[in-house]
Amino acid sequence: MGWYDTVFEVIDMRSFSNLWYWIALAVIWSTASHWVLGVPFDMVLRARRHGGQAETDLEDIVRININRLLYIGQVSGLWMLALGCAFITGLLMLGFVYGMEFSQAMFFFAFPLSIIGLLNMSTARLISSEGASGELLQKRLGRHRLYTQIIGMLSVLVTSMWGMYQNLAVGPLGV
Numbered sequence: 195m196g197w198y199d200t201v202f203e204v205i206d207m208r209s210f211s212n213l214w215y216w217i218a219l220a221v222i223w224s225t226a227s228h229w230v231l232g233v234p235f236d237m238v239l240r241a242r243r244h245g246g247q248a249e250t251d252l253e254d255i256v257r258i259n260i261n262r263l264l265y266i267g268q269v270s271g272l273w274m275l276a277l278g279c280a281f282i283t284g285l286l287m288l289g290f291v292y293g294m295e296f297s298q299a300m301f302f303f304a305f306p307l308s309i310i311g312l313l314n315m316s317t318a319r320l321i322s323s324e325g326a327s328g329e330l331l332q333k334r335l336g337r338h339r340l341y342t343q344i345i346g347m348l349s350v351l352v353t354s355m356w357g358m359y360q361n362l363a364v365g366p367l368g369v
Contacts (some may be wrong), residue, residue, distance in 0.1 A: 208295055208360075208364070209295050209296050209298070209299035209357075210295065210298075210299060210356070210357035210358075210360045210361055211357075211360075211361050215299060215357075216357075218303075219302075219303070219350060219353060220350075222303065222307070223346035223349065223350060226307070226310055226342055226346060227339060227342050227343045227346055230335045230338050230339045230342070231256060231259050231260065231263070231314055231317060231318060231321075231335065231338065232255075232259035232262075232263075233252065233255050233256055233259060233335065235335070235339055237251065237252050237255065238252060238332055238335050238336065238339075240252075241332060242332050249328065252331070252332075253327050253328075253331060256321065256331060256335070259318075260318040260321055260322050261322075263314060263315060263318045264315075264318055264319065264322060267315055267318075271315075278308055278311075281304065282301065282304055282305055282308060284297075285297045285298075285300050285301040285304055285305075286301055286305075289301050295360060295364075298356070298360070299357075302349065302352070302353040302356065306345050306346070306348075306349035309345055310342055310345060313338065313341055313342065313345075314338075317334060317335075317338045320334065321334050
């Protein structure tokens, strides 16, 4: 048995049975729920508790991030949407039609995160059109975070169910 065979026997390189995949999934969703429209949620909590300068800082950083998101959406939003749909469709086809486990795993990352991207654009447009500030802005950001957490929980649930199915169906060595 060579070095290559030994490494791949000790470390299972399939996606759903790899510990690093699950660590990455947890990190992605904890990061996505902490950064709301590019703003760390602790800034929202600090603005809610203390007001004053913390609230002004929150409004400034939200305004900057929303203007950036809306500009990107206006300039290249259609191309990003088309390329994103093509990428996700490719992962879907490779993963579930052709049975490539890595593509399935990446689909379970990319599809829910694309929903979060659309939610970001929707919330940015809503906050911009309302001119939200103060308590209304904090409410919008809190609701956006709640929706992100719900999508994340559903994503982790579906991913773990599919991963368990894959691990039981394929077996430990892919036989």
